[in-house]
Amino acid sequence: MQDTALQDIRSAETLEALQAVKTKYVGKSGLVTKELGSLGKLPPEERKARGAEINAVRAAIQAALDERESVLKRAALDARLQSEAIDVTLPGLPLPTGGLHPINRVYDDLIAIYRRLGYHVVEGPEVEDEHHNFEALNVPWYHPARDLQDTFWLEDGRLLRTHTSPMQVRYMVEHEPPFKIVVRGKVYRYEATDATHESMFHQLEGLVVGERVSMSDLKGTIAEMARGLYGPSARVRFQPSYYPFVEPGADFAVYWDNPRGESKWLELGGSGMVHPNVFKAVDDLREAAGKPRVYEGLTGFAFGLGPERIAMLKYGIPDIRYFYANDPRVIGQFRGELG
Numbered sequence: 001m002q003d004t005a006l007q008d009i010r011s012a013e014t015l016e017a018l019q020a021v022k023t024k025y026v027g028k029s030g031l032v033t034k035e036l037g038s039l040g041k042l043p044p045e046e047r048k049a050r051g052a053e054i055n056a057v058r059a060a061i062q063a064a065l066d067e068r069e070s071v072l073k074r075a076a077l078d079a080r081l082q083s084e085a086i087d088v089t090l091p092g093l094p095l096p097t098g099g100l101h102p103i104n105r106v107y108d109d110l111i112a113i114y115r116r117l118g119y120h121v122v123e124g125p126e127v128e129d130e131h132h133n134f135e136a137l138n139v140p141w142y143h144p145a146r147d148l149q150d151t152f153w154l155e156d157g158r159l160l161r162t163h164t165s166p167m168q169v170r171y172m173v174e175h176e177p178p179f180k181i182v183v184r185g186k187v188y189r190y191e192a193t194d195a196t197h198e199s200m201f202h203q204l205e206g207l208v209v210g211e212r213v214s215m216s217d218l219k220g221t222i223a224e225m226a227r228g229l230y231g232p233s234a235r236v237r238f239q240p241s242y243y244p245f246v247e248p249g250a251d252f253a254v255y256w257d258n259p260r261g262e263s264k265w266l267e268l269g270g271s272g273m274v275h276p277n278v279f280k281a282v283d284d285l286r287e288a289a290g291k292p293r294v295y296e297g298l299t300g301f302a303f304g305l306g307p308e309r310i311a312m313l314k315y316g317i318p319d320i321r322y323f324y325a326n327d328p329r330v331i332g333q334f335r336g337e338l339g
């Protein structure tokens, strides 16, 4: 019986199997226990020797059970540690980080170019008054841009700026020339939305004022921006255009070897030489604020462009409304890498 028991113990592969073996031999009604119970039926002179014999078998079985149990417990623990162990060679879990919105990426590109050229970056209020948004920019009261169809008017007579150009006025009232600035920010227009029109969008406005600032400075600046955005082969085209606050005025477009193979002239924005009436309106505001008139006789150029157009082309985004719909399927593609 001892031999079979030791054999059973050795072949128990799990703690449960070992428990069954234990019950079979040394449990309450186990084989060894039964043998001990039957000692009473033996004649007294045989009992002692037989009892010692059975107890030795029981001790041997118990020792084997204990040893096997510690081996199996150790193995179970090892298996658990193994399954819980960290595999340091696995790639890490992605952290749910934010990312830069495509419009901010384009702003960053543009602003890096203008910083290199020595421009300061400024921002201004989105709620404006009629004087800064229109009047001081030489936009007469009868100009169609003032129409209810273009402007979001507030109940107190103020409005949501329709362009970043009012910051030309605000900056010139506060600062003396010469200077070079770019303005970044949101603008608002009361129009029906479609794939290329949103009621809120962005602009980057530039303003340079000094002595003998010229139209060729403007052209060189826009060309430099185009090369900064699209590489040395980028070409720039200027077309006469009309904005009340510049004279002459010109729209500009860029052409370059588009990697998507859809090369064409990309209309980027408007520009021109600051209209003398704007300088005069600024000096009037300065005078009213007790500041010296400093703009008469100077020249300057201004330009304004929309980062949405650049971003749509750069990232292949077909509809301007995707930028602001907060759809994670769109915005999520710009998560992670910053820049």
Ligand code: PHE
Pocket (backbone or CB within 6 Å): 162, 163, 164, 165, 205, 243, 246, 249, 269, 270, 271, 272, 302, 303, 304, 305
């Ligand atoms: N403010 C003009 C617009 O929103 C753009 C512009 C800026 C044109 C500066 C000329 C000079 O359309």
